[in-house]
Amino acid sequence: MADLISLKEIKRHYDVGGEVVRALDGIDLTINHNEYISIMGPSGSGKSTLMNMIGCLDTPTEGVYEFEGELVHEMDDNQLASIRNRKIGFVFQTFNLLPKATALRNVEVPLIYANITKSDRIEKAKKALISVGLEERMHHKPNELSGGQRQRVAIARALVNDPSIILADEPTGNLDSKSGVEIMKILDKLHNAGNTIILVTHEEYIADHADRTINLFDGKIKEDIRSAKRKVGA
């Protein structure tokens, strides 16, 4: 199967007060379909920048980024928005739901930007919410939901457009351990169902869910470990 994501010599430099910060300093990385990857590293190692890069929120200063054959590094803002909408599902540490919209409406929003008709939107959004076990809470607003439930809404929102990858940035970072376990179960299940998942975390036990762990240090890949065993449903 062709590569899903291919990063070649990716550099991302920031100019902070005349000083160049090399957040990413030559990353070579290939990600295949149905991989379960965790990205680790200390703060300042470039985790977030890499995550934004893969998530097409940011573009490289230098290098080649191919996403299913599309050249992301050459894209303009609208093309980036479109690829984010069609191919990437984000799950954030702080959930990032629209506070005044119901769970259903939150899940519906990506479909609005994909120009899908209202009836189809509702149907797909409901399906996604059911798949994360929230059929009872569809019409509740985020402040009426627990942290774990909010994160499940976020996962449903990430799933609703049938993305090529799901990018989860510290998905359990704001949750109690029980909710964290639930969320990881859902992600594992999604992986088993054929989804490609990229986790950004600094927790060893979270990273252990993945098949492949990439360790970053100073904007470079220090280690890229593939573990033989898979912890199915751990």
Added chain:
Amino acid sequence: MAKQSHLKNTIKESFRMAIESIRQNKLRSILTLLGISIGVFSVIGVMTAIRTLESSVNSQLDIFGSNTFMIQKSPAIRIHGGGNDKIRKRKNIRYAHYEELKQRAKLPLRVSVVDGTGERNIQYKDKRLKKTAELSGVDEWGLRSFKTYLADGRNFMEDDIRFYRSVTILGPDLADILFPFEDPLGKEIQIKGLDYTVIGVTERKGQAFGQSQDYFVMIPISVYIQRFSNRWTSLAINIEAESTEMYEKTMDEVIGLMRVIRKVPPEDENDFAIISNEELMETFAGFTGGIKLFAGAVSVIALLVAGIGIMNIMLVSVTERIKEIGIRKAIGATKRDILTQFLMEAIFLSQFGGIVGVILGIAGGNLMALLLNVPAVVPMDWAFYGMAVCSFIGIGFGIYPAWRAANLDPIESLRFE
């Protein structure tokens, strides 16, 4: 999966999001809306009032009947100050002038003379007037000069004037007051203590500007001059042309004759005023034009302030929702999606405010019409302009905040707390 046209979808969704966001910030939205409403209200209200006034004044100013004009010492409406001394020093128009004009003018269909004063001392037995009535001295054309008709009795005859007969025609209001239970015809009433025989009663005309047009009494001009004139009395001469085609020519002849009769040197301007329906309407139009301009200027300022209000609110709204914008961008909103969303919100606010303003404005203008007892007018064109201006304000003052929102960096916005 059914897809829909992008533009339609964007507009529909932005519209929905705009309503959601307005509902979620009710107080703020209402205050913003109020600014626009007041601006539009002031335009529409003033315009409705002026329209109503205009239409009613124009119908009221049509006092002379067609092809008719009037000559008198001073102009009917003097809006601009100055020149009053000059007018006061003009010679009065006397009965002799009228007689000479009548004799020498060939073109007019009729030349008649009127003058009026206020008189309260009018009674029949124990019935007296409480308010001063309009007392007019007229010739046999008096009814026609005042565009009214007899309801009962007879008109003045030439002999009534020639022989100084003490006869009178009453307006219906006066007839009602003096003769509540009697037929007024043939009865003797007293005006300033002197007896007059009632020979006729006119038709009822109703009200104009909240004033009755039926509260008057007419007597022969000869009697009037004898008993009611003084050294300031200046008569008005009412002239009717044969036809519209002859109107200008008739006016030229009369003006020429009046100059000869009053011995105006060729180099001087007329020492009398010519008053016609057109002139009255023009004068009034000049007057309302000024008000319109002023109201327009005030309204533009009001709308400008309202627009700044909208811009301010929208900027606050953008700042408040940086995180939301970041989320929306992360999940696929393009710059245009965000721009449209915020622009729609601004337009919606201004349009809704505009509609409220138009409704209040028309209601206010009509209330004034009701108070003045004149038919109401809805200035559809101004309502339309008002709404157009609102859209313009919505776009004009909403575009910058929307543009700022659209150009926010998604990573930065997501990090924003």
